[in-house]
Amino acid sequence: MNYNHEASGDLWIENLVQTFEQDGKPLHILNGINLRVKHGEFVSLLGPSGCGKSTLLQNIGGLLTPKSGRVILQGKDITGQKGHISYMPQQPALLPWRDVLSNVVLGSEIAGVKRSQMKAKAVEWLEKAGLASFAHAYPHMLSGGMQQRVSFVRAMLSPQSFMCLDEPFGALDAITRLEMQQWLLQIWEEHRKTVLLITHSIEEALLLSDRIYVFSPRPAKVIQQHLVPFARPRREELIYSHTFNELKSDIYRTLKGSMASAHDH
């Protein structure tokens, strides 16, 4: 494919193929993924469970090297290289022996920024996250939603401009999840860091994203792409609109159809 890789800040995934081995046989996971995340864009990946979404993120983060294909960030080939993206995992993964403040500066510390240089910014971010009075609390003293906010702030404070969020609200109860979506929407609209989000929720993808890629069951390929037409700032009421529900049904039918044809084979 003939992409313009010079486009600043963009991430391009080019024909990415990933295969694992299971019981001595190849297990095909990613079947030639092509996608693009523009600088400052919020993009979501939707796909059936086990199709290979986390495997794709691990390839983007350089934790895995693909069988073939490339990961291009800001015009540079970063395939198989670590350290170019910030990452928020499914579980908050906070260090239990560090207080909240020391946890949120961790990404910057690993990248070589001195803790003292980060402190003022970290305090400002903890305020935005409603966690100012917990700066010196330890992770076990926080609720699940609070821990995820700390994990998000840590990813936001990391120096990389590209952020991957892997199903970050999956472990939260329904009400906390809604609150977190609203919170993320507001924070993101203020700061516009480039984001790639994995989610199982069509509503979450439509509410938050500029663009959505829908994956087939394993071996995954992109089977649908949507540019989400809603203006920003977005509010929760959006989910009751006609267009929102039309798009939701369309994506649902695509996912259901692809799963049914996977079962037929």
Ligand SMILES: Nc1ncnc2c1ncn2[C@@H]1O[C@H](COP(=O)(O)OP(=O)(O)OP(=O)(O)O)[C@@H](O)[C@H]1O
């Ligand atoms: N290192 C590995 N070796 C062998 N198989 C693996 C490895 N890592 C993942 N898999 C398999 O690859 C498939 C894709 O896993 P992955 O976690 O990427 O899917 P996912 O779409 O993120 O799933 P979910 O939505 O349930 O989190 C699964 O069948 C998984 O068991």
